[in-house]
Amino acid sequence: MTITIVGTGLIGGSLALDLRANGFAERLIGVEHTSDHAVEAIQKGLVDECMELAIACAQSDVVVLAVPVNPMLHMLPNVLDLIPANGVVIDMGSTKHALCKAVDNHPRRGRYVAAHPMAGTEYSGPSAAIPHLFHAKAAILCETERSDPDALKLAERLFKSLFMRMVYMNPAEHDVHAAYVSHISHITSYVLALTVLEKEKSEGNIFNMASGGFASTVRLAKSPPKMWRDIYEQNTENILDVLNAYIENMTQFRNLIQEGQFDHTFSLMEEANQIRRILPN
């Protein structure tokens, strides 16, 4: 099978690595907007060659879109026009509602499968691609009733070949849940980094002390702004909903400390410990 990967960064590149290794793809074509990235993707063996989007689409069984969600929004209808009759387009975007809406009335809507693999690291670009990124992770598939059965089946086969488990949702539901388990984590990390970096200016080098706990909480603050800027734009309402709840809870926690109600903070922390139920290890 010939697969085109549009955007051979962390997600697209890691996908290419595994689809080649497990034999799912016989030929991998990359589409990159900078020649630096194209050269890197080829040198790293992520793809066999790079070419223009239209030329790549015309000869592909599957086109995977793994670019930030704003350019994706403009690219998706175009790619649906460019693929062969039996071609399939799968996107890897972190938002789903706007994307599905963008092709709602597209005559070839059936050739598109809306997906979000719940996997990633804080790094980006072809150099960030790693094997097994998707292993045992969830692949969210949205609005699958709008995909042609053979297109959906192919997408499911692709994700299963990576040992992913399928989760089905409607796009609006996906965007709410993604705000809670992914988008909010990134914002709390970014803001933590900003706060601590600000303090460092006035207090000198306090990072001599930084240890595992701080590192893990602030890790996502290294994530690429380009990707996240677009997610905020496409998922504004849900993100605001979460952020408001978060700020409210944080303010309550602050007030309890301020008022010396430490036993009350104890109860809240016991409640928070219930996260073990969801993330046992």
Add this chain to the structure above:
Amino acid sequence: MTITIVGTGLIGGSLALDLRANGFAERLIGVEHTSDHAVEAIQKGLVDECMELAIACAQSDVVVLAVPVNPMLHMLPNVLDLIPANGVVIDMGSTKHALCKAVDNHPRRGRYVAAHPMAGTEYSGPSAAIPHLFHAKAAILCETERSDPDALKLAERLFKSLFMRMVYMNPAEHDVHAAYVSHISHITSYVLALTVLEKEKSEGNIFNMASGGFASTVRLAKSPPKMWRDIYEQNTENILDVLNAYIENMTQFRNLIQEGQFDHTFSLMEEANQIRRILPN
């Protein structure tokens, strides 16, 4: 050398494991407030035996205090009275100002070395003890000019035997910095967990999607409330200072998203990326 470990949980137990493995301790005595923990600490081989605090102290070269910081505050002056003339007390507490103040006028102040090893995990109790927890981490030593030179030297030898690097600070400075690189991370994690658990109640199981990023950001929310309650009480002022800055930054970030100023969030995220400078990997 005979070393007593008061509190054979994550910190005390991990310390015991390594001090036995590297030959620093010939005999290890545990002091535990519950017999369950005492049995577990012995069965796990963390300590050779458990006994009453006073009996243990009387026969020890070094007594290490690794209990939550409120009980520590009451225990420290008492332990200074109980140790032999050449004995040394080292604490592992996450706050330093209140502890140092508690023994400021103690006639045996010189036998105490105030320490905070910057290491930990989200787990607690003897079962959480692991080897090499302290390896390559910072050992903050405070107010060392108030320790007798031989006591300080012994504490430094102990930490060096674990491959730790020493960092010297005054207690007030320590508490400010600990609030920034450790205490705040725990609070942002606890509040994130609370917010997401709250949402789960109304939205059903959204955790099907939880992946690495969420897990790492929320990991510290599994930490023991008992330990953290006391830290908030002893470091209230610094924690409030950080929390207020954090809430202010978070509110600004929320407002930018609300006003559609996505390019401005981009600049803030680029700033936050500078955390790479401090945590390159």
